[in-house]
Amino acid sequence: xxxxxxxxxxxxxxxxxxxxxxxxxxxxxxxxxxxxxxxxxxxxxxxxxxxxxxxxxxxxxxxxxxxxxxxxxxxxxxxxxxxxxxxxxxxxxxxxxxxxxxxxxxxxxxxx
Amino acid sequence: xxxxxxxxxxxxxxxxxxxxxxxxxxxxxxxxxxxxxxxxxxxxxxxxxxxxxxxxxxxxxxxxxxxxxxxxxxxxxxxxxxxxxxxxxxxxxxxxxxxxxxxxxxxxxxx
Numbered sequence: 001x002x003x004x005x006x007x008x009x010x011x012x013x014x015x016x017x018x019x020x021x022x023x024x025x026x027x028x029x030x031x032x033x034x035x036x037x038x039x040x041x042x043x044x045x046x047x048x049x050x051x052x053x054x055x056x057x058x059x060x061x062x063x064x065x066x067x068x069x070x071x072x073x074x075x076x077x078x079x080x081x082x083x084x085x086x087x088x089x090x091x092x093x094x095x096x097x098x099x100x101x102x103x104x105x106x107x108x109x110x111x112x
Numbered sequence: 113x114x115x116x117x118x119x120x121x122x123x124x125x126x127x128x129x130x131x132x133x134x135x136x137x138x139x140x141x142x143x144x145x146x147x148x149x150x151x152x153x154x155x156x157x158x159x160x161x162x163x164x165x166x167x168x169x170x171x172x173x174x175x176x177x178x179x180x181x182x183x184x185x186x187x188x189x190x191x192x193x194x195x196x197x198x199x200x201x202x203x204x205x206x207x208x209x210x211x212x213x214x215x216x217x218x219x220x221x222x223x
Contacts, residue, residue: 004155033210043201043213050209059210091156101211103148103156 002026004104006092012110013082021077021107025094032075033101034067038088046090049075082111114139118202118214125192125221133187133217135176135202143206145169145178145185150199150216159187159200192221 005024013019025032034046045059049069060066064082069075079086089108093101118135125131137143147159147169160169165180174189185202202214 031209035211035213042215045210045212048210056208056210093156100158100161102158105155 004092004094004102006090006104006107008107009105010108010110012112014112015084016081018078018080019082019109021079021090021109023075023077023092023094023104025073025075025092026096026102027073029094029096029102030072031095031101032069033093033095034075034077035091035093036088037091037106041088043091046077079109082109084111087111114143114204114206114208114212116202116204116212116214118200118217120215121199121218123217123219125219127194127221127223128191129221131187131189131192131196131219133200133202133219135185135187135214137183137185137202137204139183139204139206139212141206142180143204145176146203146205146211147174147176147185147187148201148203148213150201152198156201192219194221194223197221 007022030051032049037043047067048056064080067077089106091106092104095101115138144163146161148156149159160171162169162178168177176185176187199216199218201216203211
């Protein structure tokens with residue numbers, strides 16, 4: 001079946017602009033996660049959605065970052081007023097059971 | 113808080129050599145432990161996992177044993193192949209649902 005998909009695969013933007021990154025999880029998966037993979041910080045957790053529960057936003061690095069998940073499926077991660085330190089690969093994962101997460105290919109964000 | 117420490121790479125081996133990538137963790141309670149692999153140009157994939165002490169996870173010739181007494185989950189393979197060249201990430205999940213990852217170890221296997 002189809003895996004987790006993310007779009008765009010690459011995004012180049014100018015400092016100060018807003019960007020939206022999209023994630024389509026595996027159909028039926030109730031949990032959805034966003035992570036960031038950067039050279040200086042490794043792989044870090046950003047936000048977690050589980051069903052209709054309030055999301056766990058504890059990993060978001062600043063209030064410029066937000067995410068939503070519509071209809072329990074597609075999720076959008078929004079970064080406002082991008083900074084150069086936001087440059088990273090943004091990974092989305094989904095899971096049915098809590099222990100195995102399936103990752104998408106990521107969106108490479110470059111902030112000039 | 114939770115943390116994972118793994119050996120820095122790159123690790124360069126000849127084909128058929130024995131591989132060990134060390135991983136130690138700090139966590140509250142009894143976490144589940146994972147190894148993920150990222151092949152060149154591909155996304156992260158689960159390689160193996162162990163959910164309780166003394167469990168051994170295994171897949172594709174790789175093994176790792178959950179050692180509670182040493183808080184370790186070292187990855188081993190008896191005979192590596194060129195196709196094993198990738199970045200390997202140790203990770204844990206301790207009830208928070210999100211994974212805590214180590215920094216990754218790049219493995220390069222030369223023919």
